[in-house]
Amino acid sequence: ELSHNVAANVTEKTAARFGRCCRDAAKHCVGRTAGQRRVSPQAVCGYGSQDALPFRAIKEGELYFQEEREVNLVELALATNIPKGCAETAVRVHVSYLDGKGNLEPQGAVPSAVxxxxxxxxxxxxxxxxxxxxxxxxxxxxxxxxxxxxxxxxxxxxxxxxxxxxxxxxxxxxxxxxxxxxxxxxxxxxxxxxxxxxxxxxxxxxxxxxxxxxxxxxxxxxxxxxxxxxxxxxxxxxxWTHGDPGSGLYHQILLSLQKVLADPVRPLCSHYGAVVGLHALGWKAVERVLYPHLSTYWGGLQAVLDDYSVSNAQVKADGHKVYGAILVSHGGGDGAGGRAEGGTRRFIIAGRQVGRRCQGRLFQTSFPQHHGPGHVSRYAQKLPMIGRTARPPRRWARSEYSLGLLL
Missing domain, CATH: 1.25.40.770 (TAF6, C-terminal HEAT repeat domain)
Known part of the structure; x- marks a missing residue:
């Protein structure tokens, strides 16, 4: 038998060693978990079943072991349903609306739970x-x-x-x-x-x-x-108010406008939208997308404007719209005169479709004049004038600038 003092001393040392062992074990678990995260091992297959594992006890004592079924190699060799390899790890995303409540509709459906x-x-x-x-x-x-x-x-x-x-x-x-x-x-x-x-x-x-x-x-x-x-x-x-420079939204918009402008199958109204969209985004967008493409695009537009058939009247009117939008984005009309009294500076593209048996229809489109910075003129490209100039142009009774076109 140990004395009281010896027992107290042994107990203190035993407690200290036991605590050290527990701390070392905890460090080992934390280090192992961190190491596994750094290595990023592949998912282990076969251990994720939600079914309960069957255990059996041996006859000799209270010892339990997991029961494993016997595998018949002959049946496995002759089987036609050969199991495939492990599938790649995938992530499925489900969207929740508002305060985090999951939507009851299928994935991608618009929330109807107003x-x-x-x-x-x-x-x-x-x-x-x-x-x-x-x-x-x-x-x-x-x-x-x-x-x-x-x-x-x-x-x-x-x-x-x-x-x-x-x-x-x-x-x-x-x-x-x-x-x-x-x-x-x-x-x-x-x-x-x-x-x-x-x-x-x-x-x-x-x-x-x-x-x-x-x-x-x-x-x-x-x-x-x-x-x-x-x-x-x-x-x-x-x-300009909600676009994040790092989100790529600007390049996405420019790409959409460029694709429409470069597609000759698209109607002229779509080309008009692309031009006014570039103009609204600023002179850098015009310089980056419209100016390099202008020499190629002008051939198709000129073919539309040179068609004097009456059946082409509506398409030609749309062509005038596109031409005017290009002039506005280019800054055309700057320096053509002073500001009209009591009004905004504007210029007009106008003309008449002339046919053999009829006078045709009158085209007249008014555009706000460009008030951009002076550096736009550095990138000025000489746009060809459209229309015939053998006859003097008609004087339009307007206070704004006008571009008379006798077609």
Whole structure:
């Protein structure tokens, strides 16, 4: 038997050694886990079953072991369903909306659970959408003003973005397209909203209005050119206010405009949208995309403008639109005269389609004059003048600058 003092001394040393062993074991586990993370080993197959492991006890004592079934090598050799190798590790992503609640719709579906919002937000969403898409212009103006200044509608951002994405379904209605662009503009101007990942969704919807041949553009009486101008300005505003330089949004927009401009199959209204889009993004975009492509593009445009057949009247009118947009982006008309009294500086492209049996139709397009910096003239390219000059041009009774074209 040990004395009390010896037992106390042995107990103290034993406790110290036991604590040291526990700490060493913990260090070993932490180091092993960290090492495995650095090495990043492949997933181990065969040990991830959710079924309970069967255990059996031996007859000689209370000893349990995992039961393993016997494998018949003959059946395995003659089997036709040869197991394949381990599949590659994959990651599946599921999107949750708003406050983190998982959506019940299939992956990629638009959230229809508007009822998850509070009653006040739900009423606000319904009233604003009905006011903007309704028939009362004064009510629409009030709704848009509140939409661009309300600080408590962050939860409604994905729903309004979804409303704006409906431009494809109303491409036949210019008025509805203008109203959807107004909603997008109000969201962009709201200083309390962080668009975040919704910027690309808005850019896609606005770019559709700029570049695509809308169903409303089939009728020449529909002024879809104004819609493209407004959408181009909104596209520029979205980029300059919410575009992250590191996100690649600028290059994505330029690539979309360049593809449309370089595609000769696209209609002239799409080419017009590409030109006004480049002009809205600034002179650097014009210098980077339009100027290098202008010498190639001008041949096709000149062929359209030199076609004097009456059947080509509408296409030729669209060609004048594209030509005027190129002049505006180029800075054409600078220094042609002073500012008109009481008005903005503008210039006009006008002309008449002349046929053998009829006078044809009159073309007249007014463009705002370029007020960009003076360095644009450094990249000036001499654009060929269109039209015949054998007869004196008609004097248009307007205070703005005019480019008379006798076609």
């Amino acid at each position: 009822s998850t919002l509070t009653d006040d937000l739900l009423k606000y969403y319904q009233h604003v959408t009905r006011a903007v898409l309704g028939d009362d212009p004064q009510l629409m103006k009030v709704a848009l003003q509140d939409l661009q200044s309300n600080s408590k509608i962050a939860a409604l951002l994905p729903y309004f973005v979804y409303v704006v994405s409906g431009v494809k379904s109303v491409s036949h209605d210019l008025e509805q397209l203008h109203r959807l662009l107004h909603i997008a503009g109000s969201l962009v101007q709201n200083p309390f909203l962080c668009l975040g990942s919704y910027v690309r969704s808005l850019v896609a919807s606005v770019t559709y209005c700029v570049l695509e041949p809308l169903a409303a553009s089939i009728n020449p009486l529909n002024d879809h050119w104004t819609l493209r101008d407004a959408a181009a300005m909104l596209l520029s505003r979205i980029f």
